[in-house]
Amino acid sequence: MAEYKVQFEVFEGPLDLLLYLIRKEEVDIYEVNLTKLATEFIRYIDVMRLLDLEIAGEFLVMASTLMHIKSRELLPKDQQVETGEEEETEDPRWELIRQLVEYKKFKDAAAQLQAREIEQENTFPRLPIKPDFSAPETTPKPEASLFDLINAVSAILKRVGQRDDMREIFEDKWSVSEKIEVLVKLVAEKTAVKFSDLFSGATNRSEVVCTFLALLELIRMRQLICAQPEDFGEIEITRAPEPAVAVEDSKIAE
Amino acid sequence: MELKFILESILFSAQKPLSPKELRDLLNAAAEHGDAAKPFKKTKEEDLTAALEQLQKDHEAAQRSYRLACVAGSWQFASQPEFAPWLVALVGVKARPPRLSQPALETLAIISYRQPITRAEVEQVRGVAVDGVMQTLLERGLVEQVGRAEVVGRPMTYGTTPAFLEYFGLRSLEDLPAAEELRRLPVTKPEALLTIDPGLATAPPEQVTLEEAEKPAEPGPAPQA
Numbered sequence: 001m002a003e004y005k006v007q008f009e010v011f012e013g014p015l016d017l018l019l020y021l022i023r024k025e026e027v028d029i030y031e032v033n034l035t036k037l038a039t040e041f042i043r044y045i046d047v048m049r050l051l052d053l054e055i056a057g058e059f060l061v062m063a064s065t066l067m068h069i070k071s072r073e074l075l076p077k078d079q080q081v082e083t084g085e086e087e088e089t090e091d092p093r094w095e096l097i098r099q100l101v102e103y104k105k106f107k108d109a110a111a112q113l114q115a116r117e118i119e120q121e122n123t124f125p126r127l128p129i130k131p132d133f134s135a136p137e138t139t140p141k142p143e144a145s146l147f148d149l150i151n152a153v154s155a156i157l158k159r160v161g162q163r164d165d166m167r168e169i170f171e172d173k174w175s176v177s178e179k180i181e182v183l184v185k186l187v188a189e190k191t192a193v194k195f196s197d198l199f200s201g202a203t204n205r206s207e208v209v210c211t212f213l214a215l216l217e218l219i220r221m222r223q224l225i226c227a228q229p230e231d232f233g234e235i236e237i238t239r240a241p242e243p244a245v246a247v248e249d250s251k252i253a254e
Numbered sequence: 255m256e257l258k259f260i261l262e263s264i265l266f267s268a269q270k271p272l273s274p275k276e277l278r279d280l281l282n283a284a285a286e287h288g289d290a291a292k293p294f295k296k297t298k299e300e301d302l303t304a305a306l307e308q309l310q311k312d313h314e315a316a317q318r319s320y321r322l323a324c325v326a327g328s329w330q331f332a333s334q335p336e337f338a339p340w341l342v343a344l345v346g347v348k349a350r351p352p353r354l355s356q357p358a359l360e361t362l363a364i365i366s367y368r369q370p371i372t373r374a375e376v377e378q379v380r381g382v383a384v385d386g387v388m389q390t391l392l393e394r395g396l397v398e399q400v401g402r403a404e405v406v407g408r409p410m411t412y413g414t415t416p417a418f419l420e421y422f423g424l425r426s427l428e429d430l431p432a433a434e435e436l437r438r439l440p441v442t443k444p445e446a447l448l449t450i451d452p453g454l455a456t457a458p459p460e461q462v463t464l465e466e467a468e469k470p471a472e473p474g475p476a477p478q479a
Contacts, residue, residue: 118353120422
């Protein structure tokens, strides 16, 4: 009897239990022996009671229906009471079978829905992202840090230092503000200027230093941007995208 | 150029499922831009649907790993379920509410085929109360109140929602399996052949232990002090 215990959990109601009993008999619903079914059904209810399970009211209603059917069949047909009610109430046997057939159909439909549910769970829709055809953004190049600039300028200073061996003394004819104007003009002409090009015309250390200070000043004023487009590549100087602050506005100390 | 291939190209690149109406609007918009698209400007929705169905059949016949799916009236390319293991590896498991329980599925099946239907009618078919289950289905948005029945008490009637179609990947309610048979109340012919031979009592009535059987059947008024 212990085996019943597991199965009770599964039944959704009396109709479900009846369908299970019919399936166990391996007969068609239309050909089932309802009397035998009634006996089986009531045996199950007994087991339920034995196991102290709470028996839902629906099971009891079904049990009484089955008992009613069974009681009718105990009498031979010719001895059955012919009350007028025969016409008004349908044959309870037919009514029950109709109900069972209907319930069975929906149970099958539920199984098909479940199959679709699982199928849908495993279906992946194609959701492409919208292709982006807008003008390729000027890819934000990694900005060169102050240290990158200092490294670059020291390399240039080294080169310049090697060049002027003559040890001639020049007067300081370069000012930072002058160099700022030169730089602004240079960058305005070309879109991007290489770092080394800034110093190509420099003749001595102080000119390099002036140019470099002018560059730093322009970066500080957000007029220019120094970027290193590729790793270990040369630093490039471009104009800042924002509306530039007029050079005259800021006081430039020499 | 064939209409179905135009639709195929649109759906292949579409970001969301498209209905025949939306597709028609697209054809019209394309006709504004160039002469090549002009001939398809006045395409009717029926022709669109027919072309989509043809395209769907073509893909089915080709047995590709994807198909043209129509869910709740909108069309979209989707993978076949058997390729899920690889797609899960690619994009991860789909976020979906937990699967429906057996009672919920049964209740939903009855509602989907017999809508609009009252709660009492559902209970009649299932033979058990459905209050809790109905609550779940309403909360998940798979069914909704659609009106009131013209009977005593004017009880609420229920029907399925578009979310129901989406959840099960159905094109429409017509797409439900064996819809015709289950929707109309199957007045399965009242057969003459009944369970037992007429006129005969049940073969040896293997007696039900009556005392036990009667107890559940009758309340049994026991006048005991």
